[in-house]
Amino acid sequence: MPASPSTARAINDRLALRLLQEEGPLTAGQLKQLTGLSRPTVADLVERLTAAGLIAVVGESGEQRRGPNARLYGIVADRAHLAALDVRTEGVTVVVADLLGTELARASVPIADDAGTGPAVEQAVTLVERAAKEVGADRLHTVAIGAPGLIDPATGELRNSIGLPEWHRRLASALGERLQARVLVENETNLAALAEQRDGAAHDRDTFVLLWLGLGIGAAVVLDGTLRRGASGGTGEIGFLPVPGTTTLPSATGCEGGFHSLAGAAAVAALATAHGVEAEAMGHESHAATLVRAAVTGLVRGDVAGAAADGRSGSGASAERDTRFLDVLADRLAMGAASVVAVLDPGCVVLGGELGQAGGDVLAARVEARLTVLSPLPTEVRPSALGGSAVLRGALLMAREAAQDELFAPPTR
Structure with a gap:
């Protein structure tokens, strides 16, 4: 059945707006060429979108x-x-941006463990209000939150999770009430995967798994271009995965003894210390990520120095120390990744978060080599291109998509 005139106009409007978003400013002639629409149809949609306040002449x-x-x-x-x-x-x-996703302001606030739920929520809401005021935004249309924990598929809300502060769950409703904005919540690892697929290491993949390596361990699963959440929103809770090398087993109330105990930030920092890897703290980067980065840098420098001296790679005690640490870390990561690969066959695993970005190609190559031995399924391993910033980038993409979906459906006549 052919589309009604009003439906056809809505489809044409959305197509033109998407092209303007992706290509930047265009003339009516360029819109005609890119859309394949007739000149009168393009003239009509330009007039309609201008009247709706969605587009304007910019040059x-x-x-x-x-x-x-x-x-x-x-x-x-x-x-x-x-x-x-x-x-x-x-x-x-928090980042405040315009409808195109251009960052206009950024701000952060630390929240103490003993702050209490009410004061913590107030600090966070005030931070967002101040950032919006800084750019002259009278109101925010859409707010997207990336947070640790499970998202209830039925309600879209953050579920109560053991070990996470209560203010996380209260923040979304408080922002909605105070700002009168649409508020969306998504798991941080899922948002990181969205960002890596759009702008990062998985930009050319429709199917992949993001292994989030941060304070905790998580995974995001993208199959055929679709993010998979599972029946309860728990897809990717890989920190609970039972693995060899731990002294106990995880339980329904905690992931201690699971993959988290081998690959979480605290475990990685302890492993580095046990191998004699040391590094000074660097800005806001986690200590574990700094140690991984130091080992990679030391190993590369050792390889270059050794090759220049006598044709050998990795000469010297420091290079051997860094090699041992990275080898053991790769063994641990491959153990968790192998289970995911065996079940999902994603073809690509991205080592995400600050640790994945710090390990770079050196750590990714080691994990890939071990996966080749552990699994018959060919799997490419790539380092994160966005690191810890992927969560914020993913949240901004989510907010932009939601706002554009609503605003890019102008009234038709």
């Missing part, structure tokens, strides 16, 4: 003579303002 094309045909149309970026939050146990970071 003239140098390739055209002056006049109507030279006008460049672009999306009105300040039609809506968005906020993205990365919520951690120790604090919150």
Whole structure:
């Protein structure tokens, strides 16, 4: 059945807006060429979208003579303002952006363990309000929150999780009430996977698994371009995976004894110390990530120095120390990754988070080599391109998509 005139107009409008988002400002002639629509249809949609306040003339094309045909149309970026939050146990970071996702302001606030639920929520909400005020945003259209824990598939809310502070669960409703904005919540690892697929290491993959290596351990599963959450929202809770090498087994109330005990930040830092790897703290980077980065840097420098001296790689005690540490760490990561590969056959595993980014190609190559031995399924292992910033980037993408889905459906006539 052919689409009704109103449906056809809505489809054409959305197509034009998506092109303006992806390509930047375009003339009516360029829109005609890219959409394949007739000149009158393009003229009609340009008039309609301009009247709706979604697009405006932003300049003239140098390739055209002056006049109507030279006008460049672009999306009105300040039609809506968005906020993205990365919520951690120790604090919150917020980014405020325009409708195109351009970052306008960024701010962070630490939140003490003993702050209490009410004061902690107030600190976080105030942070968002101040960031919005800084850019002159009267109100926020959409706010997206990335947080640790499970998202209830039925309600879209953060479920109560053992070990996570109560203020995490209260924050979304508080933001919605105070800001009168649409508030979305998503698991941090899932958002990181969205960001890595859009802008990072998995940009060319429709199927992959992101192994999140941070304070805790998690995984995000993307199959055929779709993020999979599971019946209870728990897909990827790989920290609970029973693995060899621990002294106990995980339970329903805690992941101690699971994969988390081998590959979480505390375990990685302890492993580095046991192998004599040391490093000074670097800014906001976790200590575990700094140690992994130091080992990789030391190993690369040792390889270069050894090769220059006598043709050998990794000469010297420090290079051997770094090699042993990275080899054992790769053994541990491959153990957890092998279970995921055996069940899902993703073809690609991204080592995400700060630890994955710090390990870079050196650690990824080691994990891939071990997976080749452990599994008959060919699997490429890649380091994160975004690291810890992937959660915030993913939250911003989520907020932008939600806002555009609503605003890019202008009323038709």
